[in-house]
Structures are given as structure tokens and as C-alpha cells.
Amino acid sequence: MNELQNIIALLSREIVELEESAKEQFSFNELTLTQMHYLETINQQQNPNLTELALEMGLTKPSVTVAIDKLIEKEYVYKVKSDEDRRSMHLHLTEKGKLLNQMHDYAHKLLAERMISVFDDDELTVLKQLLKKYLNRK
Amino acid sequence: MNELQNIIALLSREIVELEESAKEQFSFNELTLTQMHYLETINQQQNPNLTELALEMGLTKPSVTVAIDKLIEKEYVYKVKSDEDRRSMHLHLTEKGKLLNQMHDYAHKLLAERMISVFDDDELTVLKQLLKKYLNRK
DNA sequence: TTTTTTAATTAGAATATTCTAATTAATTTT
DNA sequence: AAAATTAATTAGAATATTCTAATTAAAAAA
Numbered sequence: 001m002n003e004l005q006n007i008i009a010l011l012s013r014e015i016v017e018l019e020e021s022a023k024e025q026f027s028f029n030e031l032t033l034t035q036m037h038y039l040e041t042i043n044q045q046q047n048p049n050l051t052e053l054a055l056e057m058g059l060t061k062p063s064v065t066v067a068i069d070k071l072i073e074k075e076y077v078y079k080v081k082s083d084e085d086r087r088s089m090h091l092h093l094t095e096k097g098k099l100l101n102q103m104h105d106y107a108h109k110l111l112a113e114r115m116i117s118v119f120d121d122d123e124l125t126v127l128k129q130l131l132k133k134y135l136n137r138k
Numbered sequence: 139m140n141e142l143q144n145i146i147a148l149l150s151r152e153i154v155e156l157e158e159s160a161k162e163q164f165s166f167n168e169l170t171l172t173q174m175h176y177l178e179t180i181n182q183q184q185n186p187n188l189t190e191l192a193l194e195m196g197l198t199k200p201s202v203t204v205a206i207d208k209l210i211e212k213e214y215v216y217k218v219k220s221d222e223d224r225r226s227m228h229l230h231l232t233e234k235g236k237l238l239n240q241m242h243d244y245a246h247k248l249l250a251e252r253m254i255s256v257f258d259d260d261e262l263t264v265l266k267q268l269l270k271k272y273l274n275r276k
Numbered sequence: 277t278t279t280t281t282t283a284a285t286t287a288g289a290a291t292a293t294t295c296t297a298a299t300t301a302a303t304t305t306t
Numbered sequence: 307a308a309a310a311t312t313a314a315t316t317a318g319a320a321t322a323t324t325c326t327a328a329t330t331a332a333a334a335a336a
Contacts (some may be wrong), residue, residue, distance in 0.1 A: 005246045007247075011272075012153050059323090060325060070332075088283060104179045128142060134253060172293070199314065204315095205293070224313095225301065
């Protein structure tokens with residue numbers, strides 16, 4: 001197999017494991033995998049309305065309404081009626097819901113610390129340069 | 139924020155996106171998120187028995203029995219009675235189930251190709267060296 | 277301004293996911 | 307060998323997840 005691809009596979013696995021252990025650190029155990037998926041999508045979409053969320057997740061609007069009601073009940077999400085269109089409800093994460101981002105940050109911080117402990121300053125500089133070049137491509 | 143941590147966050151997001159688009163390429167749409175999670179865990183655990191899978195996933199054995207029965211029905215998984223302990227059933231992915239790995243491979247291959255298109259040979263060599271050093275630490 | 281469309285919700289049903297309690301069958305301990 | 311333990315399953319119930327169809331309310335089109 002392509003060596004680079006193999007390296008990526010190992011790194012990818014490590015990231016997934018760190019994310020999973022971060023999930024345990026934070027109190028997201030009370031949520032199902034599906035509910036986590038709703039939170040992740042709301043987070044990525046930046047306050048979508050219900051129709052946008054349903055479209056993005058490939059589900060019907062009634063399904064999303066019901067699922068969101070549960071997340072509102074659990075205080076991870078709240079709705080805000082749009083001013084431009086009073087029919088539309090925008091979805092926001094509560095402070096509790098925003099812990100999702102702190103959870104991700106924690107996983108990334110752990111990986112960063114591991115790298116810092118493995119590399120010397122020059123190596124870190126080179127690694128950062130290369131990865132930045134990659135991320136800023138196009 | 140720590141620059142390295144930020145780079146990791148962006149890279150992590152890219153990997154997640156590539157994995158998600160790979161999932162669409164392969165025919166894993168007929169599975170729920172939860173069912174995918176079962177397959178992923180069986181894959182990681184390398185043919186666990188039912189008790190091991192239940193323990194790893196933090197679920198009860200009856201729950202896992204029922205869930206696995208559905209995945210067997212859909213032909214993603216099969217059971218093999220252990221020779222050492224005839225009570226124990228080891229779980230294996232079928233060929234169809236193993237597409238899961240090809241799906242991951244596909245995502246990793248896409249990322250590798252993107253990197254190859256961004257970096258020249260020297261940069262690739264350095265990047266691979268650094269990441270290998272990281273992965274072989276400890 | 278009446279009609280049509282659109283965003284969200286409610287109602288009700290089907291399937292999925294999980295649990296506890298009880299059962300079956302094989303292994304281990306006494 | 308009998309008793310206790312263990313792996314898996316079955317039965318039955320509770321909750322979660324999703325759908326279609328119908329409803330409400332607001333916006334857009336005629």
C-alpha cells in the first residue's frame with residue numbers, strides 16, 4: 001500500500017480515538033450517537049433553520065422537529081424565531097451544547113501536546129509549515 | 139489559541155469530511171449511524187465475542203444480540219462458534235461488511251492524493267519522516 | 277386581496293435501540 | 307458428580323428515531 005496513505009490511516013485512527021476519549025471526559029454520555037450527530041451538524045451549519053438541518057442530514061422536517069424538541073428538553077439547543085421570516089426557527093447551541101466544541105478542542109490539544117513532546121523546535125516548525133501549506137492550498 | 143492545535147483542528151475536520159463523503163460513495167446508506175458504530179467496533183476489536191463487544195460499547199449483552207441479529211440479516215456480519223469455548227460466538231465481518239475498510243482506505247487515499255498534489259518530493263519525504271517519527275514514538 | 281407556496285408543527289404509526297428478567301447450554305469450581 | 311458461574315439468547319417493555327398525512331401560520335405570487 002502507498003506509504004503516505006498508511007501513515008494517514010494511522011494518524012486518522014489516532015484522531016478518532018482522541019475524539020472518543022474526549023467525549024467520555026465531557027458529559028456527553030447522556031446523549032445517543034444520533035443526538036450527538038444532530039449537535040455536530042447544527043454546530044457545523046452555524047445556526048441553521050429546521051429545513052436546512054433536515055436537508056443537510058437527509059431527514060424529513062417532522063423527524064427533525066421531534067429530535068430537536070428532545071435536545072431542547074435536555075437543554076443542549078434552543079430555537080430563535082427569524083426576523084426576516086417569522087415562520088423560520090433558527091437553531092442554536094446552549095452553553096451546555098457548546099461544550100461540544102470544548103470537547104473537540106480538548107482532543108486537538110491532546111494531540112498537539114503529544115506532538116510537542118515528540119518533536120524538537122525545528123521539527124515542529126517544519127511540520128507546522130508543511131501542514132499550513134497543505135491547508136492553505138488552492 | 140495554540141497554532142499547532144489549530145492546524146490539527148483543521149486537519150481533523152478535513153479527515154472527518156473525507157470519511158463522510160467516502161461513506162456516501164459506498165453503499166452504507168442503508169445502515170443507521172448506530173449500525174455503522176457496531177461495524178466499526180467489530181472491525182477494531184478483530185472478531186470480538188458478544189460479551190467483549192457489549193463491554194467495549196458499554197451496552198448490555200441482550201442489546202448487542204438483537205442489534206447483531208439485524209446486521210446478520212443484512213449480511214454485514216456472521217457468527218462463528220469458538221472452539222475453545224463452545225458458548226462463545228465470535229463476530230466477523232462478511233465481504234459486504236469489509237467494504238467498511240475499503241471505505242476508510244478510500245478516504246485516506248483521497249487525502250494522500252491531495253497531499254501529493256500539494257507537496258514536492260522533498261516536502262513529502264520530510265512530512266512522511268516526521269509523521270512516522272510521531273507514530274513510532276514511545 | 278385571494279391564492280399558492282413555504283416553514284414548522286402535530287398526530288399517529290412503524291421500526292430501531294435499549295433495558296431487565298428469565299432461559300438455555302457450556303464451563304469451572306467445589 | 308453436583309453446584310455455581312458464564313456466554314448467549316429469548317421475551318417483553320420502554321424509549322428513540324423515523325416516516326406520511328394533516329394542520330397552522332407566515333410569506334410570496336397571481
